[in-house]
Amino acid sequence: MPLALEITGRGVVSSIGQDVASFSRAVLAGETSVASIDDIVPDLRFHNGAPVRGFDPAAHFDSRAIATIDRFTQFATVAGRQAWAESGLAADKPDPRRIAVVIGTANGGIDIIEEGYRRLLVENLKPRPFTIPMNMANGPASRIALEIGARGPVFAVSSACASAAHAMLVGHMLIAQGLADVAVVGGTDSCFPVGFLRAWDALRVVSGDVCRPFSKGRAGLILGEGAAVFVLERPGAAAARGGKPCARFMGGGMTSDAGDLLAPDWNGMEGAMRQALAAAEWQPGDVDYINAHGTGTPANDRAESKAINALFGARDVQLPVSSTKSMIGHALGASGGLEALATLAALEHGILPPTINFLEADPDCAIDPIANAPRQQAASRALSNSFAFGGLNVSLAFARI
């Protein structure tokens, strides 16, 4: 029997919206938040990004809290508050020992580390007193636990661009194993410190113009950032307190390539999706939509298309696949969470988000990319893919209520 957990709460801080309604509306309309980042650092090989603009920490935290939590923890905490509020659990008061919090991050607190080195090496000052706890990767999980009073399993997972997706699967497993009744899960990352942007510039995988997943002429990824957090509960939990879940989370699959550090292997991707189908007890023909990892790099999109065709190629009708990274960039450790949220929006509203900036079909990417315009099309079952540097692959399975 698959374990169809209920998603009872959702929260988001992103470049394209700082609440679920505005995020969903923008993503389903095919809008973009990718724009010039020359004001952050002007002399890189790339000039566009999708930072979270207009996020005012003072609107969410008092000055004492701001001195102890870095930007990635602020994002996750605000998203976590939204998810907790939507779940209605604040009034329900579950046993604190039965609440888990698992938040993924690729970067940890890189803003405070960069500031510390600037103070130390440029300004001849000491690092700030809370540099260590601000930097710790479990900062977001611990902060959310502190605010909601979670006393069960609380920790971070880190797997580069698959961090949020791994965190969501771990939450599913904690409930399945009987270690928690409620799991607050998701991912967060802050990605626009100057030194970090220069490091991405050095890796030469960021596009010089925009992100064009699966399209001919694609030239790389565009960096984004933000956080997405979800509340997972056992079947029937929402109805027991007079609520309604947003969707069902069926579990997923995870594999490792054990091959190249950076170059993707379609076999690992296909394996993760195959496991996700098995976890949900779905056949390939049951899936209505895939939210792809779709970074816009030549290699990822080629390998992901091959994996999708290997698993779903025998269908009568081509499966719609889109990459919302074309609109919100690649938020690294948060990306799997933001894309899970886009997937839930597609299931809820019956609109499939597009892959924007699409120029021309690439024979290496023989998929239906939902090019440039959203599609009115009901979907009941969807996968959301996240693949990471280090050869790590996750695929999550979601079902409409």
Place this chain on the structure above:
Amino acid sequence: MTSSANAGKTAYSRAELQAQLIEIIRSELPDKNVDVTMNTRADSIDVDSLAIIQTVFKVEEQYGITVPVATDTPFETVGDLVNKLIECFPPEKLTA
């Protein structure tokens, strides 16, 4: 604030340091509107680890001194902490 009031200053009397250090401690409390004196008991104003670490950091920065006080040092009153901090001032920074 303290730093601008002290601009160019090299030495302080005990009384003015007491007043300035109490003000620094008060500014780092969860409730900044509370009255704080030398006799205020630490457990009555919620002096947590954050407040002490921030206080020590501010004192080091503003007065250019080193405070070798462990941030988990127990103290009963605000005066105990203030006196510990004043002990960290080198003699040339104190006036009679």
